[in-house]
Amino acid sequence: MIINHPLLGPRDAQEFVYLGDANLINRPDGLKDGAVDAFHDYLYLRDNPAGEHRELWYHEQGDRSWLVVTRNTVTHEIISVEIARDVARKMGRSK
Amino acid sequence: MTQIRRIAGGHIDRSKTLNFTFDGKAYLGHPGDTLASALLANGVQLMGRSFKYHRPRGPIASGSEEPNALVELRTGARQEPNTRATVAELFEGLEAKSQNRWPSLSFDAMSINDRLSSFLTAGFYYKTFMWPASFWEKLYEPLIRHAAGLGSLSKQHDPDTYDKGFLHCDLLVIGAGPSGLAAALTAGRAGARVILADEDFAFGGRLNAETFSIGDDSGAGWAVKTVAELAALPNVRLMSRTTILGAFDHGIYSAVERVSDHLAVPVDGKPRQILWRIYSKRAILAAGAIERPIAFENNDRPGIMLAGALRAYANRWGVAVGDRVAVFTNNDDGVRSALDLQAKGVDVAALIDSRADAAPVNGLRHIRGGEVVNSSGRLGLTSITVRMANGGTDIIPVSALGVSGGWNPNLNIASHQRGRPVWNDAIAAFVPGPDGPAGLSVAGAASGAFSTHAALQTGAMEAVKALGAIGIAAKPIEIPKAEDAPLSITPLWYVHSGKGRAWIDQQNDVTVKDVKLAHQENFRSVEHLKRYTTLGMATDQGKTSNILGLAIMAELTGKPIPETGTTIYRPPYTPVAMGALGGRSRGEHFKPTRLTPSHKWATEQGAIFVEVGMWLRTQWIPKPSETTWRQSVDREVSATRKSVGICDVTTLGKIDIQGTDAGLFLDRVYANTFSTLGVGKVRYGLMLREDGIVMDDGTTARLGEHEYVTTTTTANAVPVFRHLEYCRQVLWPDLDVQLISTTEAWAQYSVAGPNARKLLEKLVDQDISNEAFPYMACGEITVCGGLRARLFRISFSGELAYEIAVPTRYGDAMIRALVEAGREFDAVVYGTEALGVMRVEKGHVAGNELNGQSTALNMGLGKMVSKKKDSIGMVLSQREGLNQETGLRLVGVKPVDPSKLLTAGSHFIAHGKSPVAAHDDGWLTSVVFSPDLGHSIALGYLKNGSTRLGERIRTVNLLAKTEVEVEIVSPHFIDPEGERLRA
């Protein structure tokens, strides 16, 4: 597969390491009530769609950036590639 | 020795003669021959035996779709089983052997299977061989396995080299027949980067096998001219002998180029084959079409082949497959074979045309509305039986028969991404469907456009379209005049007569009767049909036979062919050598080898090395007088604990962490607290996975206000760095923290033992007295009069110890300096074995304990997980299952009888309990011999371990049927109070 890195252009997916669903960005607050349930759902349950999937890839053999790739899991077509840090900030991650 | 079936013409070089052997017999051929064409030229039709019934087999094709003529090519380590004689280029000295027969090709004892064929129908083995129960493994299966397979491997290591390469292009053209050449020329002239690949050794595709003209040239001549123009274009890469194996995601195609297979051995330095990964923006499949036969009783004799192959042997190779031939066809293209052969002076006894309404052909015996209903000739065709339209029969003596049931567009690659082909009634064949791989279009016969004119035109047009889609303007080449006849066909899949067997898959011996049986037993979907009968599962993957099977099943179920559908097309297009897929990553080059900075020095000392991941680390350094590894390791441990030892610990991960939020960041990724760590101090840290299991351990040193360096275990250097970057970029993107891996930047040596400080004081420029540099201190220093370095006072061994780091390029100089400085203290350099002994003696966890299944609590480090801050893993580490009272705990273990040796992986079984799972109390994780204590010691995980100190228990190794009685002790065997550390 080819991942079109926003800064570096098209790269072979072999340069990357795959983590999983980009919902992993939404890490719960460990000090809040109900944290165990929240962490269980966060860590263990997945949508696992047959279709568009937003997922985290790490450019280990390149610039070491984490990316959020939107890819169709049935056709493998890649619809978009974004810098994960930007996506995380948009999703409310900060400090 | 004369080539009795050679006729005039063909694209072979008669000025040179090649000698080759087949089954030990010598023959002659010419450059341009394949092994099959040369054998046929010598009158040899019998080339193999079928898989199940061992029936005599000859080639039915002249290309890579061939199912029958499989030979063992070459001898010795280069022996290549299952090689298609129809594509093997002839070379001087070629040796080939037939396969799957004993004792000889003409007399094969296993052909007794053919006599038992009614017992050996499709699927028979599912219904029997079950009694007695033990006989399957003792008798039936060994017999079946012995008879299985076709060709043999030599079992010697493959001596050839294989390379891998990467290519990029705007347009990949797959196939260099008329449509591919037209496409490549169109695109080449437009300045696009073009790759044109063809599996054949000569470009031109079917033009080389036909008598068509293109413009004023012969088809083959036009191909030569076109190739010459392409070769002169710098933006075009021509790749002959190159098979495109498959269409993968995003325009990536895999290809294998057979660089040296047409030579006896590869020329010095050249690989045998190259595996190419081709990145294309667009691709055109111009792979032509493959003919299919008509099945009739005994249609599988040597000498019976596809009509297109019959004329290819005549036109391209100057070979008459038989001295007297006939053709059986259901379409106009078959007629062409009869005419071409006649034009070459071959005796064409009859043209049997199943179409009663076919246009009459003059000049030969045209039997319209006729069918071939049988044949005879045990090892080669001698006659055919024809049934006329009026019901009468005639037996016609012939030594070769061409059969044409129509042509299948070669749509394999267009269907590699689960695209389903679409049925086309006009040509009675499947054509590529609309859902093929993105960026791939199809031209020429592969798309169902069969005439030469249509091939040229569609090739050019698809090139224009493809380039247009990527912003390159192109003009189609001018199409020279060429034949444009439509394919007129009346489908006939098999002759409905006769009680005997009509063959569909000639390699796996699948007949029309087998298809009918599958239908009878309700294996009716095409996938069930395939698996039950094994139709299409041979080395040719059913290229000439699948359609017959599914058409017959369609007829039986009453469903139309499109509804019956095809099986799935998958790579590789044709079988590819494992060596090519492996490339150079074999033997010692399977994975890269990483060497430590002290490697050169260690090699000079005669060190024994061990693989630790991809690293080679010194395991121990034997003295000449030592004969066992224990002697060396015991000495290294004792010398270190007595005086001082030096060890290369470069391989452990090092990560520099900087920024105003670095301390806060560390609090979040470590279970314990680091924001409270003072400048110039080091702390041991435990890193959890988000699920609460321990991921890694190490130390983090604070070198400055906003500067830390974290260490990891060797194995986890890469994953931990990846994880930290994840936390930094994704979880807390606004923290002011930067990371960089410095594992390879610093050569790092452990210096341990009572004289460690004295040794280092000889090299370190600064004051490192106990007051200036206490236990768990760190700092940036200089050595040897000004070289920058880092010093950490930490101890894995339990002695007074430091780790000293210098920039890697000084690593070799540093080990030598340390060794020199240590001479007065009888310093020893110790390896990973001694390192392991000492850390077990101290009770430190390492890889065997950090097994990805254990928690901090299991390791006796539960208190390190702070609940006051949110850190990775903190929450889920509190789940009840991970906090059971009687859960596993890390313990120390020593044998009651000190002369007994313990074994890692032994399990704990209490006294009086039987060795069954219900009594399994845990296992020994790490075992070493302690020279200090004089006996074996171990660490282990024991259920409820913290309450069982002092207990005597058994450790059993049921694999070796041994057991040792042990006592549970504290894991800290040496200096439990840590006095030596603080000296």
Place this chain on the structure above:
Amino acid sequence: MRYSGWSVIREALTGHKGWTPAWRDPEPQAAYDIIVVGGGGHGLATAYYLAKEFGQAKIAVLEKGYIGGGNVGRNTTIIRSNYLLDGNQPFYEFSLKLWEGLEQDFNYNAMVSQRGIINLFHTDAQRDAYTRRGNSMILHGADAEMLDRDQVRAMYPFLNFDNARFPIKGALMQRRGGTVRHDAVAWGYARGADQRGVDIIQNCEVKGIRIEHGRVMGVDTTRGFIGAKKIGVAVAGSSSKVMAHAGMRLPMESHVLQAFVSEGLKPVIDGVMTYGAGHFYVSQSDKGGLVFGGDIDGYNSYAQRGNMPVVEDVAEGGMSLMPMIGRARLLRMWGGIMDMSMDGSPIIDKTDIDGLYFNGGWCYGGFKATPASGWCFAHLLATDQSHKTATAYRFDRFRKGLMIDEKGQGAQPNLH
């Protein structure tokens, strides 16, 4: 009709007219007591045991395509019970024992062939881990042996012992491990279930699960609504899709695993072997092809095909281990959809919805589990209790911290 050597001979002499369909193609009834969704090995085995062992009637298996078209239609055919953890080993040993009597049980030759499996190791740490595992196996009543380098060499002299990057140090062996003819398993269970009255409904895809007041009513399918008192879902890689009809999210991801076969060769490899220094495992089929595989590609996929990096990785492992295969040719490669769970171990459990049961999370190891999975799922469906070998295979083990993690990789499916 009963299969036997005698029936083969009789039919051969009388033109094979007597062979009856291996299973019927019945129209779906309006309702069943139990519907098994998924006509793969596990679903068919479940139906078979429900009818044969647990005395259940009115059972249907619904299959969206043709039966046995998933993993059981193309896998690397290995059976073994060499697992490490207490939650797993008894189950797989139960399965191996069922394999040992299967052909006689369901009157179909599945070619169960226990020619042995060896797991090679190349470091002391691997040796220690295999020692722990081998002892675990024996404690649980299975068989295990350790082989040293010389013993491995005597068994497989063609392995690379001379210039290996990671020299072979020995192997863990299970003699009772081996291979089985995968298609025969699906067809044997299907025929056996069909003969006992189970309706096998092909070309019938579940499009919805009807639930009223927290209890299942039946399934909406491409062949209409079918009522059911109990529904057991066994659809492997499609689990998330089907259970989404019940509003459930699962602890799993669907991934592609590729598998490979070579052209047929005269016998070279007698048993099953796994490489310890690279991703490669291999056996040789009774037809002569080398059947081999390696790691998953690593990204979520329902495409049923993979990419070249894994193909090359597997070939590199193979060539490093046995350089003689350089002249053998890869004939065909497949990709399937693996239901990769969060700890690498399966789930056979009820759900919070009355009458809805789930069987999945087999990762790439489901084939060897087929008989036990069918038996245990049937047990659960029939009695509402977990079979004693499957008590740990529950959804709530993740909530409770009772993961069954053989590889020690944690909650990241693509690492299992």
